[in-house]
Amino acid sequence: MSPPSTYSCRGRNVPANFLDRLRAIVLSFFLIAAFAVPALAGPFEDAVAKFANDEFSDTDEAIGLIASSGNALAFPIISALQDGRLSADPESKRVFVTGADGKIVDAATGAAVASLPAGASAVRLNNRLRRAVEAALGSLTLLSPDPAKRIAAAQQVFKSHDEAALPVIDGALAKETNKAAKSAFAEARAAILLYKSDASDAEKLESIAIIKARGDQEALALLTGLGSDAPPLVAQAASSAIAAIQSNLALWSMVQNAWYGLSLGSVLLLAAIGLAITFGVMGVINMAHGEMVMIGAYTTFVVQEVIRTSYPGLFDYSLLMAVPLAFLVAGALGVVIERSIIRFLYGRPLETLLATWGLSLVLQQAVRTAFGPTNREVGNPSWMSGAFELGQITITYNRLWILCFTLAVFAILLAMLRYTALGLEMRAVTQNRRMAASMGIATSRVDALTFGLGSGIAGIAGVALSQIDNVSPNLGQSYIIDSFMVVVFGGVGNLWGTLVGAFTLGIANKFLEPVAGAVLGKIAILVLIILFIQKRPRGLFALKGRAIEA
Amino acid sequence: MLTQLTHDIATLSRRRWLAATAGLVLGLAAFTNAKAADDTIKVGVLHSLSGTMAISETTLKDTVLFLIDEQNKKGGILGKKLEAVVVDPASNWPLFAEKARELITKNKVSVVFGCWTSVSRKSVLPVFKELNSILFYPVQYEGEESERNVFYTGAAPNQQAIPAVDYLMKDEKVKRWVLAGTDYVYPRTTNKILEAYLKSKGVKQEDIMINYTPFGHSDWQTIVADIKKFGSAGKKTAVVSTINGDANVPFYKELGNQGIKATDIPVVAFSVGEEELAGIDTKPLLGHLAAWNYFQSIKDPANEKFIKAWQAYTKNPKRVTNDPMEAHVIGFEMWVKAVEKVKSTDADKVIDALPGIEAKNLTGGTSKMLPNHHITKPVFIGEIKANGQFDVVWKTPGLVAGDAWSKELDGSKDLIGDWVGKKCGNYNTKTNKCGGQGS
Numbered sequence: 001m002s003p004p005s006t007y008s009c010r011g012r013n014v015p016a017n018f019l020d021r022l023r024a025i026v027l028s029f030f031l032i033a034a035f036a037v038p039a040l041a042g043p044f045e046d047a048v049a050k051f052a053n054d055e056f057s058d059t060d061e062a063i064g065l066i067a068s069s070g071n072a073l074a075f076p077i078i079s080a081l082q083d084g085r086l087s088a089d090p091e092s093k094r095v096f097v098t099g100a101d102g103k104i105v106d107a108a109t110g111a112a113v114a115s116l117p118a119g120a121s122a123v124r125l126n127n128r129l130r131r132a133v134e135a136a137l138g139s140l141t142l143l144s145p146d147p148a149k150r151i152a153a154a155q156q157v158f159k160s161h162d163e164a165a166l167p168v169i170d171g172a173l174a175k176e177t178n179k180a181a182k183s184a185f186a187e188a189r190a191a192i193l194l195y196k197s198d199a200s201d202a203e204k205l206e207s208i209a210i211i212k213a214r215g216d217q218e219a220l221a222l223l224t225g226l227g228s229d230a231p232p233l234v235a236q237a238a239s240s241a242i243a244a245i246q247s248n249l250a251l252w253s254m255v256q257n258a259w260y261g262l263s264l265g266s267v268l269l270l271a272a273i274g275l276a277i278t279f280g281v282m283g284v285i286n287m288a289h290g291e292m293v294m295i296g297a298y299t300t301f302v303v304q305e306v307i308r309t310s311y312p313g314l315f316d317y318s319l320l321m322a323v324p325l326a327f328l329v330a331g332a333l334g335v336v337i338e339r340s341i342i343r344f345l346y347g348r349p350l351e352t353l354l355a356t357w358g359l360s361l362v363l364q365q366a367v368r369t370a371f372g373p374t375n376r377e378v379g380n381p382s383w384m385s386g387a388f389e390l391g392q393i394t395i396t397y398n399r400l401w402i403l404c405f406t407l408a409v410f411a412i413l414l415a416m417l418r419y420t421a422l423g424l425e426m427r428a429v430t431q432n433r434r435m436a437a438s439m440g441i442a443t444s445r446v447d448a449l450t451f452g453l454g455s456g457i458a459g460i461a462g463v464a465l466s467q468i469d470n471v472s473p474n475l476g477q478s479y480i481i482d483s484f485m486v487v488v489f490g491g492v493g494n495l496w497g498t499l500v501g502a503f504t505l506g507i508a509n510k511f512l513e514p515v516a517g518a519v520l521g522k523i524a525i526l527v528l529i530i531l532f533i534q535k536r537p538r539g540l541f542a543l544k545g546r547a548i549e550a
Numbered sequence: 551m552l553t554q555l556t557h558d559i560a561t562l563s564r565r566r567w568l569a570a571t572a573g574l575v576l577g578l579a580a581f582t583n584a585k586a587a588d589d590t591i592k593v594g595v596l597h598s599l600s601g602t603m604a605i606s607e608t609t610l611k612d613t614v615l616f617l618i619d620e621q622n623k624k625g626g627i628l629g630k631k632l633e634a635v636v637v638d639p640a641s642n643w644p645l646f647a648e649k650a651r652e653l654i655t656k657n658k659v660s661v662v663f664g665c666w667t668s669v670s671r672k673s674v675l676p677v678f679k680e681l682n683s684i685l686f687y688p689v690q691y692e693g694e695e696s697e698r699n700v701f702y703t704g705a706a707p708n709q710q711a712i713p714a715v716d717y718l719m720k721d722e723k724v725k726r727w728v729l730a731g732t733d734y735v736y737p738r739t740t741n742k743i744l745e746a747y748l749k750s751k752g753v754k755q756e757d758i759m760i761n762y763t764p765f766g767h768s769d770w771q772t773i774v775a776d777i778k779k780f781g782s783a784g785k786k787t788a789v790v791s792t793i794n795g796d797a798n799v800p801f802y803k804e805l806g807n808q809g810i811k812a813t814d815i816p817v818v819a820f821s822v823g824e825e826e827l828a829g830i831d832t833k834p835l836l837g838h839l840a841a842w843n844y845f846q847s848i849k850d851p852a853n854e855k856f857i858k859a860w861q862a863y864t865k866n867p868k869r870v871t872n873d874p875m876e877a878h879v880i881g882f883e884m885w886v887k888a889v890e891k892v893k894s895t896d897a898d899k900v901i902d903a904l905p906g907i908e909a910k911n912l913t914g915g916t917s918k919m920l921p922n923h924h925i926t927k928p929v930f931i932g933e934i935k936a937n938g939q940f941d942v943v944w945k946t947p948g949l950v951a952g953d954a955w956s957k958e959l960d961g962s963k964d965l966i967g968d969w970v971g972k973k974c975g976n977y978n979t980k981t982n983k984c985g986g987q988g989s
Binding site for chain 1: 599606721766767771772796806807813817933943
């Protein structure tokens with residue numbers, strides 16, 4: 001996709017070029033005199049000196065010249081440029097490479113330098129140059145001993161289909177032994193031939209077959225980019241390949257929607273699961289539920305801050321540490337809220353609603369005062385960043401982990417309710433409070449612990465949500481409506497209902513979104529829920545029996 | 551135990567009594583202050599300090615307080631000190647109107663600096679018209695408005711959106727466009743203008759994809775996948791984002807995670823500045839773009855001086871600056887100059903004096919208040935760097951005059967705002983009559 005003009009602006013205007021060169025020669029002389037470095041000013045040195053001009057067009061030229069120079073320093077220079085480790089001193093026109101290990105060398109000569117001059121600053125890039133750098137690195141790493149790098153380089157050539165790389169690709173293809181790298185080279189070669197003007201029709205048809213076999217969106221981009229001015233035979237083959245790829249991709253997009261639905265459902269479930277306890281099991285309309293989520297997210301932020309300043313090596317474990325802490329902080333706060341406010345309001349839903357809503361505003365403003373109104377940065381550990389490809393769909397690691405995490409939290413909660421003494425007491429109290437009290441269960445203690453458990457789980461949800469959303473005082477607000485929706489839809493008082501409800505809503509939303517758009521999709525879901533509640537007021541999984549009437 | 555309790559009640563009531571007296575004394579003091587307030591000039595600050603918009607607006611409140619502080623150090627205006635009156639409209643649009651009324655009638659402020667969202671500005675407009683006061687509005691907005699009582703120091707669409715699209719078209723050779731925005735008036739109007747502009751440049755309907763999302767949208771998987779798909783049609787694609795506020799962070803995170811790099815599909819944003827980036831890890835965003843009239847990274851003596859003073863004032867050496875802050879800096883200086891020119895804070899006199907007033911902006915130029923109550927500004931395109939700042943890759947050769955009415959839309963292309971000659975905010979140049987569309 002990179003414009004082929006990347007290397008073609010070499011001869012822009014001769015006088016300026018000549019002056020540049022002259023300056024470089026004079027400069028090199030000066031360098032030789034000053035440092036007695038045994039190097040002659042050649043085109044390579046001239047090209048390197050261009051980086052010091054701080055002009056995008058000069059940097060562009062330098063990249064092209066250096067990449068094609070064949071000099072052993074070309075690769076370190078260009079990869080340093082990509083990583084922002086290439087600096088230039090506009091005063092002396094010298095350019096330096098700071099290695100990944102912190103060692104500094106003069107880019108033109110490769111001689112070690114003790115420290116950067118005061119005026120040196122990193123060579124700037126823009127998107128056009130970044131593309132040029134990627135293309136240059138691609139052609140420079142085609143013969144790298146590391147197969148992963150060779151594959152990446154071949155992919156880069158596939159994208160840029162730069163004719164200049166053809167001889168190298170042909171050579172590499174002949175002696176390549178790694179299977180994956182071989183097919184990557186074959187695809188890159190096909191991409192070049194497809195766009196090469198003097199390639200024969202037979203070659204082009206063969207290329208189309210290879211690209212069609214690849215079958216992803218980049219292949220589609222390559223084929224559609226061919227345009228209609230190709231020879232008729234080729235154009236026909238291309239359009240049939242496009243149709244085949246498109247129908248294949250359409251199938252994959254169904255799979256993709258289903259995955260997105262699962263992922264959205266897991267977020268909904270995570271946000272709602274604490275509410276399924278406080279609202280579903282206890283019957284407290286808890287408008288401050290979202291703020292418990294927010295407090296969990298802020299706990300994560302504090303944990304990461306401490307780790308960043310004191311133990312930076314442990315950053316990848318920050319979330320694991322934040323989970324129990326968030327549970328404790330939010331859970332303790334939940335117990336305090338239950339003891340100080342909610343226990344006086346049992347059986348008065350309207351007052352509870354108002355009190356907890358007021359409480360949510362108080363908590364928001366308290367956090368705003370303590371941490372400031374702006375977003376706080378919660379970093380993603382390395383194992384939660386990036387994505388992998390599964391067939392033709394992209395699965396991001398953070399969503400995958402959140403799905404696993406949600407299911408784990410759900411399983412633990414279910415086991416806790418079923419197999420522990422506290423779980424038994426909770427079920428007893430919510431099913432028949434007076435009977436439970438007569439059996440010697442301290443109902444008010446159980447109430448406090450249940451509310452604490454629900455809040456604590458909301459806190460854990462905050463840890464996970466900090467990875468995909470803003471950590472700001474408003475974090476909770478955006479989840480409260482969705483959480484109530486899930487619990488009511490799934491059936492109040494039934495954890496399995498919450499699970500099914502969350503995934504149903506998630507998947508329905510994601511299948512509606514491509515058709516109706518995000519705004520209309522959301523509205524449609526709300527309307528559907530209203531209609532559903534009309535039909536089944538107790539939700540998907542209604543509790544049966546006398547417990548309901550109690 | 552009982553005695554303890556009665557003692558408690560006694561102390562409580564004593565405390566309460568004390569508090570009441572203190573309140574009364576304070577109230578009296580305030581009253582006498584109000585009487586003595588003739589020797590201060592009051593400046594209203596109408597920015598949300600709580601609620602959803604607090605994230606952006608709190609900084610602007612601090613900016614105005616900082617500017618007032620600086621001006622008072624120079625001796626105030628007309629020999630009087632400035633006094634800030636800060637109110638909190640709490641991101642609640644009707645409350646903006648109430649608080650504006652309170653500032654003007656009760657606190658008798660001479661000028662108000664405030665509002666962020668267009669809906670809050672629309673909500674206070676009738677109040678400023680009725681009570682004839684002055685509002686300085688510092689945020690980029692959708693245009694299609696020119697009011698006598700409002701001075702727009704943020705960018706109009708032709709000072710931000712259009713130059714950004716021009717840059718992408720010329721420098722990045724973009725042929726396919728995704729216009730993604732939050733579903734409210736600013737993105738919708740801006741996208742309408744951009745769509746008309748792109749079509750006038752020969753872009754076909756099938757090469758434009760328009761997408762709206764609700765406020766605070768956090769699940770971007772489908773939309774990012776759609777953008778990826780739209781971008782694989784063999785033509786260079788770019789995203790023009792009018793996504794507002796909090797929704798940006800998950801959007802950029804999803805872009806980074808799905809591996810869309812700026813070298814493949816660049817995103818140019820109109821609502822993402824230094825403040826917004828302070829909350830994200832910017833490494834995956836390297837090279838994505840923003841269009842503004844100011845960047846903190848711009849090297850200019852005035853800017854460096856301002857950043858230093860601002861960080862000293864906020865006692866935070868890492869505190870960032872952004873575009874709407876600069877708009878308040880310019881607006882504030884223009885107001886000070888206008889008041890000094892007419893030697894009065896009377897609203898009518900100041901409103902008439904403001905057009906034509908010039909003030910140095912922080913990027914080395916001089917902005918001027920135009921008869922349509924918009925200002926001239928330079929336009930910069932910046933690329934996001936790994937440290938959360940922007941690297942300017944392009945700028946307009948000179949300052950661009952703000953158009954109150956867009957030349958791209960059929961409904962408004964004949965309209966101009968002129969409060970000097972025509973005394974009209976929506977003068978139709980075809981029919982030579984005041985009062986076309988709008989107010």
